[in-house]
Amino acid sequence: MATDQHDTVTQPIAINDGGATMRDLAVSSIATSLTNPRKTFDQVKLQDLANSIASMGVNMPIIVRPLPAARLQDTHEAAKGKGRQAALPEYELVAGERRWRASQLAGKSSIPAIIRQLTDAQALEVQIIENLQREDVSELEEAEGYEYLMSANQINADAVAVKIGKSRSYVFGRLKLLDLCQEARDALRNGDIDASRGLMLARIPHHSMQIEALEDVRNGSHYSTAREAKALIQRQFMLYLRNARFDTADATLCEKAGACTSCPLNTANDRDLFADVNGADMCTDSKCFQAKTDAHNSLQLKTAHEQGYEVIEGKHARELIPNNWSDRVQGYLRLDNAADSPTGEPLRALIGEHMEAMGIKPTMVANPHHDGELIAVLLPDQVSTLLAKAGHEKAKDAIEDSAKSDSKAAKAAQQAKDKHSYETTWRNALSEQIGKELHAKPHEQLPSTVVRFLARNKARGLNTEQAKQFCKLHDLGKVAPVQAVIEWAEGHCMPASALMTLMAFCDRDYRPWLAEDEANEELLALSEEVDIDVTAxxxxxxxxxxxxxxxxxxxxxxxxxxxxxxxxxxxxxxxxxxxxxxxxxxxxxxxxxxxxxxxxxxxxxxxxxxxxxxxxxxxxxxxxxxxxxxxxxxxxxxxxxxxxxxxxxxxAVAVAQPATVTASEDAEQVQAPAPPADTPAASGERLPVGTSVTIICVALDASLAKWGGRTGNIYRDLGDKGYEVAMPHPKSGPKKFVKFAANHVMKADHV
Known part of the structure; x- marks a missing residue:
């Protein structure tokens, strides 16, 4: 009703007060309580309640108790301050202070009241519970009230649940909100999160991690709904204890933490608080979980070393287990993984007894992708011998066949690696040699300003790794490699040499996917320009x-x-x-x-x-x-x-020291055949630059055979060495300039 707005019926409390009486009491005979949790009153709402009381009266009695002896002095002094005519209070207000204040505003001289004989503890209990049952109480106020009630009356959460008529899990959930950090409490008060998300955050034991999760579950974030927030927090801040590598019952692993089996942060140990968590065996303290994992890993390695096991770890372990999606150990067989056994049963089950009898200890490989995991392995030859000793002939044969297959695959992989190394090395060497030759024999064909511009742009196209390699080849230092190459190109005294050096460097990569006439065109053209014998x-x-x-x-x-x-x-x-x-x-x-x-x-x-x-x-x-x-x-x-x-x-020779290749070591040249009778070479005629000529196939060198029968234009007269002919690209690409002996060219109109 109107007079009861924001006031609710207090749950019945079993109090042995010798019987309660109800009557109208003078408003002036009642003193307010010093322990009422409610300290502030909205004056607007209080006036609304007074207006209702003025017209309809008080429909719900207030609760009072006889004034305790301890209150005589302060109430007497308060009355004296009001004047001689002020009546001394006889009762102390326990519940209903809003109604009592509104009655005074309405000009009422009396108010209906229930008089109870209550101790201080009983009165405090009634006040707290009555206050918590207001319609406008917040979740944090509710939690603080439960905590105050438990502290003042020395009762537990179960007793509070009985008194307020709520479930045990409800009370525990409200009390857990008190574990929120200040930032999360403010967010809850301001409405940025609701109580359900607040409870999820409160179950994270570290405030720094609460703040991290808070940013993800606020209103407007990606995980603002209760379902999304729950999934996120369980995924990022909770860990399944069944997946732990350490013994969860070991209380000595981290002495401060104790055993997981009795830890209050284990969801299995408080199902009232963690009733909504998917899984009854989860750790909510990820930092403690990691600390125990680290302690377990250290103990495992220490024990393995003390027991005389060979342990492979660090860089060499990564070489044996290069991929994080598989723990297969290259060159070894795992004893405890059935995938390495031809029978589908782990090898340890087949040869374990014989290993112990013969004093053979496995090698332990520390998995570089999973901290603390030690993988027990043996060499295939050892496994084969032990299987034979154990009478597993079929398994032995299967292991040997698998070892042969692995050896064959490894050999093929090594051959591919060798080929790639060869193809890459000679290209790198050729690029380096071109740079040296251009330095020794400068080429200045285009205007220097144009060539310098082209060289600078070529340098700018290098990435950091390429620039580092170039700087190493040309002693340009290690600081700011890209800028160093640009400055080298801009300041080079012979821009054409700089440009061609960069061109050779940029085209030195081995690219097996390119067609024959497209691979390393610039590199090979430049090597010919500076007279380097590629074959040598x-x-x-x-x-x-x-x-x-x-x-x-x-x-x-x-x-x-x-x-x-x-x-x-x-x-x-x-x-x-x-x-x-x-x-x-x-x-x-x-x-x-x-x-x-x-x-x-x-x-x-x-x-x-x-x-x-x-x-x-x-x-x-x-x-x-x-x-x-x-x-x-x-x-x-x-x-x-x-x-x-x-x-x-x-x-193959018996030593592997690199040799320096120089351009002066030319390969043996093939003697050209006599010129055909109908060619200009037969008559001694020299063809002018620009003449359209066809390449004669007869006795053409193997390296030039692909140009046979094609037509091009003379670009340069080389005298006794023949002609340099501009040959069109077969796929509409840039022209190629190829040198031919005079007896291999014929005017196109003579063919």
């Missing part, structure tokens, strides 16, 4: 790589010969201190294991030069048929490229 350079690069490969093979053969472990000699013995050849480890300071990498022996300069000379002689002794072998797709017109790329181990 290719041959020397191949010789160097053969020598290096032969040296590596000798080292591996020597190492294999010295190996004491073989399938036939595998006997029960103490664990060997020599780790598997794939990644040897040695102890360093602190007890950690460090993997040794085989180092190549240093060779004298004389030995290196002798080996390279031997490789060059072998390469040059190949038959013409070998040199003319068809090229791979994408190699372009590179004379001798296929011959230089042959992977013939028989010609």
């Amino acid at each position: 350079l290719q041959t020397k690069v191949k010789a160097n790589q053969r020598a290096e490969k032969a040296t590596q093979k000798q080292l591996e053969d020597k190492k294999a010969a010295q190996s004491t472990q073989s399938a036939d000699s595998l006997q029960p013995q103490e664990p060997s201190s020599t780790p598997p050849p794939a990644a040897q480890a040695q102890k360093v300071r602190g007890g950690k294991m460090k993997t040794q990498v085989d180092e190549k022996p240093k060779l004298s300069a004389a030995a290196a030069q002798a080996a390279i000379a031997e490789a060059m002689q072998a390469a040059e002794s190949q038959s013409p048929a070998d040199a003319a072998e068809p090229r791979d797709a994408g190699q372009g017109d590179i004379p001798g490229a296929a011959a230089a790329a042959q992977d013939d181990d028989a010609q």
Whole structure:
């Protein structure tokens, strides 16, 4: 009713007060309580209530108790302050102060009241509960009231739930709001979040993480609905304990945290508070979870080292497990993963007993993509021998077949890697040599201002990595590499040389997807311009790589010969201190294991030069048929490229020191045949520049064979060396300038 606006019926409270009486009391005989939680009153609403009381009276009695003895002094002093005629109060107001104040505003001299015999604790309880049952009470006020009631009357949340007629989970949910950080409390008061989102935030134990989550669940954010906020917080700030690598019952892992099984931040231990969480076994303290994971990881590694296991970690572990989507260990077989077993049953179940009996300990690989995970592995040869000992012949054969297949695949991959290395290396060497030749023999054809502009623009097109490589080749320093190249191009005394150097550098990449006549056009054209023999350079690069490969093979053969472990000699013995050849480890300071990498022996300069000379002689002794072998797709017109790329181990030398290739070491030239009778060369006639000519196919060098029968225009008369002819691109691209002997050209109208 009107007089009861914002006042609700107080839940019945079982109080042994010796019986309550109800009667009209003089308004002046009642003193306000000093413990009423409600301290402020809206004057506008209070006047509305007074107007209603003036017309209809008070329909709901207030609650009072006889004035306690402790209040006599302060009420007597208050009465004296009002004057001689002021009556001394006889009762203390317990509930209904708004109605009492409004009655005075309405000019009422009396008010209906229920008189109860209440102790201080009972009176406080009635006041708090009556205040909490207002219609306009906020969730935080409600939580603070429950906390005050529990503290003042020494009762628990279960007792509060009974007194207010709410469920236990409801009370716990309201009390949990008191764990909100100040920023989240302000957001709740201001309406930026509601109580359901506030409860989700309050269950995050760290205030910094609450603030982080708050920004994502505010009104207007991507996760502003209760369902979206719940999914986000569970995904980012809660962790399933069933996925923990550590023992959740271990109370010693982090002594301050104790065991997860009894932790109050475990959703399984407080289902009233976490009733809405999907899963009854989740940790809400991600920082504690990570701390326990780190402690477990450290303990695992320490234990493995103490027990004498070989542990591969760090850089060498990443080489063995390069991908984060798979924990397959290259070159090894996992003992506890059925995927590496031919029977579908983990290898440990098949050979575990024989491993223990023979004193064989597995190698432990620290997974670089999952902290703390140690993967137990053995070499395929070890597994094969143990399977034979255990009588698993079929499994043994399957392991050996798989090992052969893996070896074949590894060899193919290595061959592809070698080819890529060769193709990349000779192009890089050619680009570098072109730069040196242009430096020694400047080319100034176009106006310097134009050429400098082109060179500067070419330099600007380099990315940071390319600029670093260019600076290293030309000693331009390491600071601001792109700007350094631009300044080098702008300040070069011979702009044409600078431009052509940049052109060669930018076209040095190996691109196998390009067509034959499109691969490295600029690089090869520039090499011809500065008279570099590409075939000779290719041959020397191949010789160097053969020598290096032969040296590596000798080292591996020597190492294999010295190996004491073989399938036939595998006997029960103490664990060997020599780790598997794939990644040897040695102890360093602190007890950690460090993997040794085989180092190549240093060779004298004389030995290196002798080996390279031997490789060059072998390469040059190949038959013409070998040199003319068809090229791979994408190699372009590179004379001798296929011959230089042959992977013939028989010609490999025993040392791998790089050789410097110079432009003066020209390949042997093929003698041109006598000119046909009807050609200008036969009559001694010289053709003028611009003449349209057709290329004669007869006895044409293999490197120029593709131009046979095509027509072009003479660009330059080279005298005794013939002509330089501008040949149209077969695919409407830029013209190519090709040099032909005089006996290979004929006027187009004579054909």
